Every structure is written in structure tokens, then in C-alpha cells.
Amino acid sequence: MTRVHDMGGRFGDGPVIPESQDAVIFPEEWHGRALALTLAAGFLGQWNIDISRHARERLSPKDYARFSYYEKWVSALADLLVEQGVLTLEDLLGQGTDASHPLASRALTVGAVEGVLSKGGPADRPSNIAVQFDPGQKVRTVRPAANRLKNGGHTRLPSYASGACGRILRLHGTHVLPDSNAHGLGEAPEPLYAVAFPASELWADPENRNDEVILDLWQSYLVPDE
Structure with missing residues (x-):
């Protein structure tokens, strides 16, 4: 069973029109904030990149179809924060307490951002599974x-x-x-x-x-x- 995001090659969605090289990276100010918030929350170490991708896939099909790119990011992040116990629904509604958070010591600071982003998140790992295929096969x-x-x-x-x-x-x-x-x-x-x-x-x-x-x-x- 495929999800709504798996739309490659589907008919009826119109042509893909690439943006020009001069296009603004973040057309709206909150887009950059959404990206920063997602990266900072991921730095807390409560989920991995595959969990976060799956969270976006699990959005309601109606929401996925009508949301913009960064609306999908923010909505999936809200789900993850609650599912992983980082925040409560009350916190997201502004009804939580002001008590110190257990993960506060892991917060991504401004001075650490450049180093974290340049390091990236390599996914290569050693494995004992034998290589089965050769180039050209x-x-x-x-x-x-x-x-x-x-x-x-x-x-x-x-x-x-x-x-x-x-x-x-x-x-x-x-x-x-x-x-x-x-x-x-x-x-x-x-x-x-x-x-x-x-x-x-x-x-x-x-x-x-x-x-x-x-x-x-x-x-x-x-x-x-x-």
C-alpha cells in the first residue's frame, strides 16, 4: 500500500517546473524558522532521519495534499514531539508549565550550528551482509x-x-x-x-x-x- 507522498510518475499533477537559480531560498520568513526548528529538535536525539521522514509520510492525505512544503515539516515535527514524549499537546497549545525541560542541556546553541551542519549525518556503517551484485549486472x-x-x-x-x-x-x-x-x-x-x-x-x-x-x-x- 503506497502513501500519498509516493507520487513519482503519476498522471494529472502537471509538469515539474524547476525554480531558477536566482530564486529566493525562503520565500517567506517562517520557512527558514521551520527548517531551523526541525534541525534543532532533531539534534535532541529523540529520533533519526528515517523516523522524521516517516512522520511526514503519515500526515493525513488531505493535509499532505493541501500543505506547502514547510507546512508538512512543521506538522510532522509537532507529531514527533508529542509521540516521542518531548512535549505534550498542552505544551503545543501554550498551556504547559515553565519548568525546566529534561532535554534542555542538549539544546543546539548558535555557536554549534555551523559545526553540526558541516558534519552532516553519515549513514554508512559496517555490515556483515555479503555484497550480492556487481557493476553492470x-x-x-x-x-x-x-x-x-x-x-x-x-x-x-x-x-x-x-x-x-x-x-x-x-x-x-x-x-x-x-x-x-x-x-x-x-x-x-x-x-x-x-x-x-x-x-x-x-x-x-x-x-x-x-x-x-x-x-x-x-x-x-x-x-x-x-
Whole structure:
């Protein structure tokens, strides 16, 4: 079962119109504040990036469709703060207490922001799972595109690429598996590959059949294409 966010290649949504290089990064002042708040809350260490992505996916379909980009971020963050016990619904409504918060010592300070952002959040990890595919090898994605560990859970395999045949371009190493990490099941690192798919494998009538789409996919998303 796919969620409303998984809309790649869907008909009826109109063309994708890239913004110009001169476009304003934050058209509205609160957009930058929403990004800063999300990063600062994540720094408290109560969830990981895959949990936060799944929180946005779980927004009501009606809300997801009508919310702007940063409205999705703020709404999902509010859900996470309550779900993870960082704040209460009363806190969000301005009805909480002014008592010192247990996580106050972990607050991201202004002076630490540059270092935190430059460090990033690497997801490469050692793994004892053997590499199964080599560059140039033909593979096929599993079908349907779904989390095999958690029913209705998070996955990074888009539905438009489910069951498609492609070829391995390169191995990225071993990385945290989002399908596991988003649900508190451990990082479960496994091999991650760049896989190239012909446009004709993904869509019945592509504008340019010789185009390719390159996706980064985990080994458990793939099977050999015999």
C-alpha cells in the first residue's frame, strides 16, 4: 500500500517546473524558522532521519495534499514531539508549565550550528551482509514496493520503480536500512547501490525512451534479473 507522498510518475499533477537559480531560498520568513526548528529538535536525539521522514509520510492525505512544503515539516515535527514524549499537546497549545525541560542541556546553541551542519549525518556503517551484485549486472526491483519488516512502514523504494529491470552502476558501500531504522528495529546496514533504469522500464510512453533514471537502492530491494 503506497502513501500519498509516493507520487513519482503519476498522471494529472502537471509538469515539474524547476525554480531558477536566482530564486529566493525562503520565500517567506517562517520557512527558514521551520527548517531551523526541525534541525534543532532533531539534534535532541529523540529520533533519526528515517523516523522524521516517516512522520511526514503519515500526515493525513488531505493535509499532505493541501500543505506547502514547510507546512508538512512543521506538522510532522509537532507529531514527533508529542509521540516521542518531548512535549505534550498542552505544551503545543501554550498551556504547559515553565519548568525546566529534561532535554534542555542538549539544546543546539548558535555557536554549534555551523559545526553540526558541516558534519552532516553519515549513514554508512559496517555490515556483515555479503555484497550480492556487481557493476553492470542486471537486477529487478521487488514487487510490490513495500516495507517487508513493518506493514505499511517506511521504504525508499518508489512505487513507480517496483518490478522494473535496471543495471548496477556502482556500490556505495553499506548503509543504514531506512525500512528498519524508521521503526526502531535497529540500523540493519546492508549494501546500497546506484541502479540505472531505462525510461521505457518505468513508463509506458516516455518522452525520451533513451533517458535513464538512477536510483540509490538497498540490496533487499533487488533480485537478480535472470
